[in-house]
Amino acid sequence: MKCDIILAGVGGQGILSIAATIGLAAVEEGLFLKQSEVHGMSQRGGDVQSHLRISDREIHSDLIPHGGADLIISVEPMEALRYLPWLSPEGWVVTNSVPYINIPDYPDNAELMAALEDTGNTVVLDADSIARELGSPRSGNMVILGAASSFIPMPFEILEHAVQQLFSRKGKEIVDLNIQALVAGREAAATR
Amino acid sequence: MQKLLLLGDEAIAQAALDAGMSGMYAYPGTPSTEIMEYVQASPGAASGNVRREWSSNEKTAMEAALGMSYAGKRAMVAMKHVGLNVAADAFINSAVTGVNGGLVVVAADDPSMHSSQNEQDSRFYGRFAMVPVLEPRNQQEAYDMIFDAFDLSEKYRLPVLIRITTRLAHSRAAVQRREARAQNSSSLPADPRQFVLLPAIARKQYRALTGLYEKLRTDPVLSGYNRLTKGSNTKAGIITCGIAYNYLLENLRLHNDGHPVLSLAAYPVNSDLVAELVGSCDRVLVLEEGYPLIEEQLRGLLDRDVKVAGRLDGTVPRDGELNPSIVASSLGMQGSAGKEVPAIVRQRPPSFCKGCGHADVFAALAEVMKGFGPGRVFSDIGCYTLGALPPYNMVNSCVDMGASVTMAVGAADAGLFPAVAFIGDSTFTHSGMTGLLDAVIKDSPITVIISDNSTTGMTGGQQSQATGRIESICLGLGVNPDHLRVIVPLRKNNEENMAVMAEELNHHGLSVILAMRECIQTASRNKKAAAAEKNQAE
Numbered sequence: 001m002k003c004d005i006i007l008a009g010v011g012g013q014g015i016l017s018i019a020a021t022i023g024l025a026a027v028e029e030g031l032f033l034k035q036s037e038v039h040g041m042s043q044r045g046g047d048v049q050s051h052l053r054i055s056d057r058e059i060h061s062d063l064i065p066h067g068g069a070d071l072i073i074s075v076e077p078m079e080a081l082r083y084l085p086w087l088s089p090e091g092w093v094v095t096n097s098v099p100y101i102n103i104p105d106y107p108d109n110a111e112l113m114a115a116l117e118d119t120g121n122t123v124v125l126d127a128d129s130i131a132r133e134l135g136s137p138r139s140g141n142m143v144i145l146g147a148a149s150s151f152i153p154m155p156f157e158i159l160e161h162a163v164q165q166l167f168s169r170k171g172k173e174i175v176d177l178n179i180q181a182l183v184a185g186r187e188a189a190a191t192r
Numbered sequence: 193m194q195k196l197l198l199l200g201d202e203a204i205a206q207a208a209l210d211a212g213m214s215g216m217y218a219y220p221g222t223p224s225t226e227i228m229e230y231v232q233a234s235p236g237a238a239s240g241n242v243r244r245e246w247s248s249n250e251k252t253a254m255e256a257a258l259g260m261s262y263a264g265k266r267a268m269v270a271m272k273h274v275g276l277n278v279a280a281d282a283f284i285n286s287a288v289t290g291v292n293g294g295l296v297v298v299a300a301d302d303p304s305m306h307s308s309q310n311e312q313d314s315r316f317y318g319r320f321a322m323v324p325v326l327e328p329r330n331q332q333e334a335y336d337m338i339f340d341a342f343d344l345s346e347k348y349r350l351p352v353l354i355r356i357t358t359r360l361a362h363s364r365a366a367v368q369r370r371e372a373r374a375q376n377s378s379s380l381p382a383d384p385r386q387f388v389l390l391p392a393i394a395r396k397q398y399r400a401l402t403g404l405y406e407k408l409r410t411d412p413v414l415s416g417y418n419r420l421t422k423g424s425n426t427k428a429g430i431i432t433c434g435i436a437y438n439y440l441l442e443n444l445r446l447h448n449d450g451h452p453v454l455s456l457a458a459y460p461v462n463s464d465l466v467a468e469l470v471g472s473c474d475r476v477l478v479l480e481e482g483y484p485l486i487e488e489q490l491r492g493l494l495d496r497d498v499k500v501a502g503r504l505d506g507t508v509p510r511d512g513e514l515n516p517s518i519v520a521s522s523l524g525m526q527g528s529a530g531k532e533v534p535a536i537v538r539q540r541p542p543s544f545c546k547g548c549g550h551a552d553v554f555a556a557l558a559e560v561m562k563g564f565g566p567g568r569v570f571s572d573i574g575c576y577t578l579g580a581l582p583p584y585n586m587v588n589s590c591v592d593m594g595a596s597v598t599m600a601v602g603a604a605d606a607g608l609f610p611a612v613a614f615i616g617d618s619t620f621t622h623s624g625m626t627g628l629l630d631a632v633i634k635d636s637p638i639t640v641i642i643s644d645n646s647t648t649g650m651t652g653g654q655q656s657q658a659t660g661r662i663e664s665i666c667l668g669l670g671v672n673p674d675h676l677r678v679i680v681p682l683r684k685n686n687e688e689n690m691a692v693m694a695e696e697l698n699h700h701g702l703s704v705i706l707a708m709r710e711c712i713q714t715a716s717r718n719k720k721a722a723a724a725e726k727n728q729a730e
Contacts, residue, residue: 010540023364027197036363037199038306039222039652044575046542051363061442062363062435065516067528078538084531091530102543104582107536115534 001031002055003153004064006083008074010100011043014141015075017166019050021145024162025154026054036062045102047079054154073148075141076100077112077124084119093119094148094189096127096140123147125188131181139181146185156186198367200360203331204270204298205230207338212373214265214293215243217253219622220651221272222307223361224300228270229654240375246648248657249593249622250275254282254297261295261351262387264379266342270298273314278593278623280317283351287321288389288397290349292381294342298354300361303482303513307650309573309590311511313482315433318353318459322405324414325353325459327434331365333457339370340413348404348411357481357513360435409462417458420465425450428501429473431466432456433486436479439519447525456486466490475499477507477522481514541581549709550576550616552681553643553689554584557612560693561586564610570603572596572624574616575649587614594623600638601631609637610697617644618656625665628704632670635701639693642666642704643681645711653714666704675703682709 005022009015019035026033036051051064066085072093074080080095087093095116099106116122127143142163149159160179167175198206205227208216218228231237231244243260247253250271260267271279276299283297299314318325324344328334334356341352385393408414423429429452432440437455454469470476470490476498478487487502501507501522508514508522520527544551554576561568571577571587572595580587589599596613597620604611615624620642631638644662648654658665666676677696679689689707696703 011542023197027366032366033197034363034365036359039226039362043652044542044545044578044650045540047540059365060438060445061516062359062365062438063515065442065520065527067530068516069530078536079540081534081537084533085529087530088528089530103538103540105538107538111536115536118534119531 001153002053002057003071004069005052005071005073005152006064006069006086007050007052008072008079008083009048009076010079010102011045011048013075013100015048015050018073018075018141018145019052021159021162021166022052022054022152024165025158028158028161029154031056032059034059034062047082049083071148071151073144075127075144077116078107081115081119087119090121092121092123092151094123094144094151096144097124098126098128098140123189123192125185125192127185130184130188134177134180134184136177136181139178142178142181143185143188146182147189149182149186150189194369195366196369197364198331198335199226199362199364200328200331200334200356201226201300201362202230203335203367204338204354204356205234206367206369207335208268208296209234209236209240209242210370210372211339211342212266212375213242213268213342214375215257215260215267216270217247217256217267218270219247219250219253219275220648220654221275221300222651223302223358224270224272224275224298225651225654226361227298246655246657250279251282254279254286257295257297258282258286258289258291261291261293262381264293265376266294268296268298270300272308273299273301273312274308274310274592275299276314276317283317284321285389286351287323287401288394289387290397291345291351292349292379292386293376294345295351296338296341296345296354297351298356301355301357301482303357306358309592311482313485314353314355315459315482315485318355319485321351321353322401323350323353324348324408324411325355326417327355327457327459328360329435329437329455329457331360331363331367334360335367335369337417344411344413348408350404355434357435359513405460409460414458415462415465418454418456418461418465420469421453421455423450423452426452426473427475429454429469429476431469431476431478431486433480433482436481436514436519439514439516440479442516443520443523443525461486470498475501478502479508479514479519479522542578543581544575544578545712547712548575549645549681549707549712550579550643552683552686552709553641553707554579554586555683556681556686556689556693557614557641558584558586560690560697561612563694564697568608568610569612569614570596570599571614572616572619574619576614576616576643579614592623593619594627597624597627597631597638597640600640601627601636604636604638609700611638612697613638613640615640615642616649617642617646617658617662618648620662621657621665625669628666628671629669631702637700637702639696639699639703639705642706644706644708645714646708647711647714649711649713653711653717663706666706671702671704675699675701676706677703678706678708680709681707
C-alpha cells in the first residue's frame with residue numbers, strides 16, 4: 001500500500017495542520033511516512049505545498065515524482081490546479097471551491113471551475129460555508145480533509161483520533177468542532 | 193528507545209542534545225532555523241542547562257561555539273548556506289586552531305533558492321577549510337551522523353561540517369533515538385597555544401592540518417558512510433551524493449537495470465572506492481544535490497580519462513535542486529508525467545501580510561521618492577525585500593545582510609543623491625551597524641530607514657537581538673540626534689511620516705529614520721499566547 005498526497009494552498013491557510021493530522025494517523029497505523037513542507041519566504045501569502053507520502057514499505061524520496069500522486073488535497077481551487085503535473089492518471093483532486101484572491105490577475109471563477117471539472121476525478125466543495133454552519137469558520141481545512149478521507153487508505157476513526165491528538169492542547173471544544181468539521185466534510189463528499 | 197516524527201532539522205537538534213551538546217549558537221535562516229527552535233523548545237535542553245540563545249549573526253555564533261569548544265564542551269552552530277559566508281573567517285581558522293570539545297557546524301543549503309539569494313554548495317567550504325563533511329541521506333542518518341560528527345571532531349581535534357539541503361531540512365520522517373550521552377565537563381586545551389594563530393604557530397598547525405586532511409580519507413567512520421553496491425550492468429555506474437541517492441532509489445524501485453552505485457555521504461572521499469566503480473564501468477553518471485563537486489573532481493582539468501555524465505554535460509540541469517523526475521530523465525527513463533498546469537493558473541508571489549508596518553513605510557516612501565526619481569533605494573534581506581514587487585516596485589538592491597547601508601554609502605560617494613538604505617532591525621544588528629559607523633564617520637549624505645518590527649520576521653518571528661535598543665545603538669554609533677527621527681508607520685500617520693522622510697532625504701548628511709511598529713504576525717501570536725495563559729489561569 002502507498003498513498004502519495006500533494007497538499008496545496010496559500011501560505012497561512014493551514015495545510016500543515018492537514019499534513020500533521022494525516023502524519024499522526026500514519027504513525028498510529030505503523031506506516032512509513034515522509035512529509036516535506038515549505039517554510040520561509042512563500043509562507044507570506046505565496047503558494048505553498050507539502051508532499052506527503054505514506055506507505056507500508058520504506059519510502060526513499062521526500063518528493064513525489066511527476067505523475068505519481070494519488071491525491072491532491074487543496075484548500076484553494078486555483079492552487080489545486082498548480083500541481084496537476086504530479087497527479088497520476090487515476091489520481092483524485094479534492095479541493096475547496098472558495099478562492100483566496102490576493103493577486104490582481106486571479107482567474108475568472110467560471111473558467112476555474114471548468115478547469116477543475118476538466119481534470120476528471122474531482123471533488124469540489126465549499127468548505128468555508130460548511131465550517132461556518134458548524135460555528136467553526138477556521139476549520140475549513142478539516143472539512144477538506146474529511147472530504148478527502150475516503151481516498152486515504154486508513155480507517156476514518158484513525159483520522160478522527162489524530163485530530164483529537166492534534167488539537168488536544170486547545171481544549172475539548174476545539175477538538176469537537178474539528179472532528180465535526182472532519183465528519184461534515186466526509187458526508188458532503190459522499191452525498192455529492 | 194523512543195521513535196519520533198522529526199524534520200531533518202529537528203533530527204539534528206535532538207541528536208546534538210542526545211550526544212551531549214552543552215551549547216548551540218545560531219542566527220535564523222531558512223532552511224536551518226528549526227534546528228535552534230527545536231533546541232530552544234526542548235525540555236531536555238532546559239533541564240540539562242544547554243545554552244541556546246540566538247546570536248547576532250553567524251560569525252558571532254561560530255566564534256561563541258568555538259569558545260565553548262575551547263572550554264572543553266561540545267557545541268553546535270547552525271546557519272543557512274550564505275550564513276557560512278558570514279562565519280567563514282572564524283570557520284576556516286577553526287580548522288587551523290582545531291578544537292577541544294567537539295564542534296559541529298551545520299550548514300543548510302537551499303538549491304533552487306526557495307528562500308535565498310544563491311544556491312552555493314557548502315561542501316566546497318568543507319574542502320576549503322579541510323575538515324570532514326557529512327551529508328546525511330535521510331532524517332535517521334542525520335540523527336546518527338551527529339553522534340559520529342562529535343566523536344570525529346574530538347578524535348581529530350577538528351570542527352566537522354554537516355551539510356544538508358532544503359528537502360531534508362524541511363521533511364519529516366520517523367527517527368529512532370539513541371541512549372543519551374552525558375555532557376563533557378569543562379577542560380582547557382592541553383596546549384595553551386593551540387588557539388593562538390600567530391604566524392609561527394599557524395604555519396605549524398596548518399601544515400599538520402594538510403596532513404590530517406589526507407588521513408581523513410581512510411577514516412573508517414567516514415568511509416563507512418560511502419557505500420558501493422555492485423551491479424552487473426557496467427555500461428554505466430552511478431555516483432550519488434547525499435539525498436540524490438533517495439531519488440535514484442525511487443526510480444530503481446520501478447526499474448532496476450543493475451547499475452553499480454556508489455552512494456557518498458562523507459568527505460573527503462576515499463579514492464579507492466571511486467576507482468573501483470570507475471574502473472569497472474564504461475561511463476559514470478554523477479547525481480549531486482548542489483554544485484558538480486565530485487563531477488568536477490572526476491573529470492579533472494583535462495576531462496579525458498573518464499566518461500562522465502552529470503551537470504556539466506547537461507545530462508542533469510546545471511542548476512537547481514534534484515527531484516525524482518529529473519533523476520529519471522538523467523537515467524533515460526520515461527517518467528510518467530501528469531497533466532500540464534492549465535493556462536489560467538497564475539503566479540502567486542509572496543506578499544506583505546495585511547497590516548504589515550513595512551508596507552506602510554513603503555507606501556510613504558513611494559510617495560516621497562516621486563520627487564527624487566527612481567533607482568535610489570538599496571534594500572536588504574528580510575520581509576521588506578518584498579517592497580521590490582508591485583504595487584511598490586521600490587527596491588533597487590538586495591544582496592547580502594547589511595549591504596543596503598554600505599551600498600548606499602558607495603552610491604552616494606559616486607554622486608547619487610539622495611541614496612536610501614532600507615533595512616530591518618534584525619538585519620541591522622546582524623551586519624548593518626558596522627556599515628552605519630562608516631556612514632557616521634564620513635557623514636555620508638544617505639538616509640537609512642530602519643524598519644523596526646521588533647522581530648526576525650521572514651524566518652518566523654524569532655527574537656531580534658536588540659529589540660528596544662536600536663535608537664540608542666544609533667546614537668552610540670554617533671548618529672547626529674537631530675537627524676535621528678523616530679516614526680510610527682501607520683496609515684493615519686502617513687502625511688506626518690512623509691514630511692519626516694522628505695526633510696531627511698533633503699539633508700546633505702547622514703540621517704536615520706527609525707520606523708517602529710511590531711510585526712503583525714508576532715503581535716497576533718503574542719496576543720494568542722497571552723489569551724491562552726489567561727485561560728489557563730482561570
